[in-house]
Amino acid sequence: MLQAIELSKSYASIPAVQDVSFELRAGQILGCLGPNGSGKSTTVKMLTGLLQPSQGRVLFRGEDIHRDLTGYRKRIGYVPEEPNLYPYLSGREYLEMVGILRGIPQPRLGKRIDNLLVLLSLYPSRHSAMASYSKGMRQRVLLIAALLDDPEVLILDEPLSGLDVSSALVLKNLISALGREGKAIFYCSHVLEVVERVCSHLLILRRGTVIASGSTTEIQQRIGHSSLEHIFHHLVDDVDPGEVTRKIVDAIRAA
C-alpha cells in the first residue's frame, strides 16, 4: 500500500536519512525503531508529505504521493510526536475543525466525534480549552483526529507518550485491531516492549540508514536473540549501558 524507495533527506548538506526503503502493506503494523537522531521523525515527515525528500520517492498504491498530496492525506491518519495543539480551542472545537477540513459531512461528524470522545474518556472535558488538558489528554485528541476519517494508513509517532496505563492499553489493543481490519500502520516508538507486542514487522534505523528490516520473527532469528531489547542493543548501541551507569554513579559521588 505504502512504499518508500531510497528515501534520503539532508539538512544544509548534513544527511539525516539515507537510502531508506521499505514497504508497508495493508494489515501490516511496521514498527520503526532507532535511537535519538536516527532519522525516525524525518522519515515520518517524508511519509506524511510534510517534507520533500532530497532523493527517493514515497508511493501510495503505486503512485508518488506528491502527485496528489491532498488526495493522499485524505487517506492517512497522523499522530505527530508532539501534541502541539491550539490551546484556546476546546477539544471538540479542534476535532470539529479537523473533521470539516477533512470534508466529513456535518451530522456524521458530530456523532463520530462524540462517540470517540466518550470512548477515549474525553467527553466530560470536551468543552474545556485545550490549554488545561494534560499531555495524555492532548495525545488522545490527536489520536481521535487521526482516526476521524477512517484512514487506510495510520502513521503514529510515539502515540503512547503521556497516556495513562488504561489509555495506553486501549491504544495498544486498538492498533492490533486496526491492523486486523486491514489498515496499514507505521508505528514509531522508543518503547521496545510495545513494539514487540504490537508490531508484525520492524524497521530499525541508525544514523539515518536502515540497519535491519523484516518481520519481527525473521529479525529475531537472524540476530539470534529472542527479545527485542537484546536485538536493539546488539544492532544500535555503541556504548555498554553497564559501563555508562557506573560512570554516572561515579560522577554523582565525585560532585
Added chain:
Amino acid sequence: MIKTQVLLRAKRDAYLCTPFPVLVRLCATRIFHGSNAGEEELNISMGLLLTLLAIPGGFASIFLFDKYGSFLQWLRGQGKFDPLAAAMPDEYFFIVLSMVVTGGVALWWWDSIFPDHRDFMNLVPLPIATSRIFCANAVAICLLTGLCAIDVNAASSILFPATVGGSQPSFRFMLQFAAVHTLIVVLGSIFSFLAVFAVVGILMLVLPYRVFRRISLYVRTVIATSLLATLFTSFVVPSMIVDLSSTTHSPLRFLPSAWFLGLCQLLRGRANPALTQLAYLAIVALISVCLVVLITYTLGYRRCFMRLPEVGDAAAGHLGVHTSWIFNLLDRLIFHTPFQQAGYRFSLRTLFRNETHALVIGGVTGLALVLASRTLYSLWGGNALGSRPSAEVLSIPLIFGYCLLVATRFVFDVPAYLRANWVFRFLLTTSPEESVSLARRTMLCLSLPWIIFVAFPIYGHFWGWTLSLLHCGLVVLWFVLLTEVLIAAFCKLPFTCTYPPFQHSAVVMVMAYVFGYFAFTVITPQIESDALSAPVRGTLFLFLSLGVWYSVHRIRKSVLEADAKLIFEDVPAPAFQCLHLSDGR
C-alpha cells in the same frame, strides 16, 4: 419572506461549516491569540480588546467639545471661527492616534501574522491544499486589518465630526467632514498595519529564519519606539504644516502621518502645493506598502512556511555564554546568598530573552527616550546650558529611571512560561524578605549604572563635578526610594507567579503611575532646581526621603507580620469571607 430568511440563514450556516471559512476563522483566532498562546497568557477576549482599542479615539473626541462648542466660542469672543483650520491639528492627532494604535496591534501580532510551526503540524497533514491555507491566512489578515482600522477609528469618526460640525448650520458640512475624516484615519490605520506587516515580510524574506527570530525583538522595539515618537509629533507637526511652503528640505516628507494630513487637506480643498505633494506621497506609500506586503507574503510563505519542518521554530542557536564574568563579579559585590545569585541570573536572562518581557522593557525605554527628547526639544533655543541646569535638564535621568524601574517592576508580575515554575516551588523554602532583596538589587542593578556611567560624566562635563555629584546622589537616593515603594508588598520570585488580578486595581494603578511620574519627574527636579539656588531648601529632600522610607518600612512590616509566604499564584481576596466565629465553642 420569513421562509427566504430561514433559507438564507441555513445557506450561510452551511457555508460557514465548509473548509475555507473554518480555516479563515482558525487563522483569525490564531492571529488574535498570538502564536505563543498558552495558559499563562493574559486572556483578553475579542470584545474587550475592541473596546480598549476604541477608547482613546472616543475620549480624545470628547475632550474637544469645549474647543468647538459655539457657546464657548462666543464666550471667548471668537466671532469668526474657521472650523476646518481649527480642526487641522486635531485631525493630525487622530491620524497619528489611529496609526499608532493599529501599528501597536500589528506589532503585538508580529509573531502570528505568518503561520508557524504549530499551524504547519496541525494543518499541513490534513487533506487541504497549502495554497488554501495561504489564502485563508491572507483573508484573515485582511479581515483583522479592516476590523482593527474600523474599530480604532469608530468613535472618533462619529464624535469628532459631530463635535466640529455641531456648531455649523449645514448638516452637509458635517457629513463631508465625517466622510473625509473616516477615510483618512482608516487609510492611516491600514497603512500602519500593513507597514509593520511589510517589515515582517521583508525580514523573513531576506534573513535566514533563525536570524529573523533573533533580531525580531530588536526590530519590534525600534518600531514601538518610532510609533511612540510619532505620537509626540502631534505637539509639533501641525504648526510646522501651517508654515510649510515646500517639502524639499522639510523633515515632514519622511513622516507618514504628515502625508495623510496632506491627503486630508487635499480632499477638503485646503491644500497648498506642499501639502499636495505630501498627499501624493500618502497615495504612493499606501500602494507601495500593499504591493510589498503582497509580494513578501507570497514569497515569504513559500520560503518560510513550506520549510518550517526543516528549520523548526526554535528561536535559535547559541545563547550568550560570554556573560559569566559579569555574574561572577556581581556575585562578589552584590548578590551574596545562593538564592540571590540564582534568582538574579534567572531574572536577567528572562528579561532579555523572553520576548514579552524584553519588549515591555524596550518599549518603555523607548518611551523614556521620547519623553526625554521632548523635554530637550522644549529647551531648544533656550538657555539649556546656563550656569545651573534647569529643572527640565535635571529631570532627564529621573524620567529614564522612573520608566525603567516601573517597567521592571511591572514585568516582574508578568509570568514567563509558568509550567516551568515547579522547579522554584520544589526548591525554594525562602521567606519573601529574600525575594524583596532580590527584586531590589535586580532593579537597582539595571538602573543605577546609567546614572554612574552616563549621567554623572555628562552633568560633570557641562555643569561641574560638584553639582553633578549632588544631582546624581539625589537621583540615586530617589531611585532607591522608588524601588522601595514599588516592592513594598512584593512576595514573589520575579516571573514565576500567575498574573495578578489587574482588573481589580487597574484604574487606580494607572492613576498612581501617572501621578508618580509627575511627582518624580516634574515636582522633584523643580524642588531640586530651587534647592540649587537656596541650599537650605535641600533639607526638604531629607525629610521627604525619611517620610517615604518610614511609610514603606511600615507597609513591609505589616506584610511580614501577616505571615507572608513566597507566592506562586496571585489569587484576589474573596469578596466576602466566612469568619467561623462559632467554631471555637
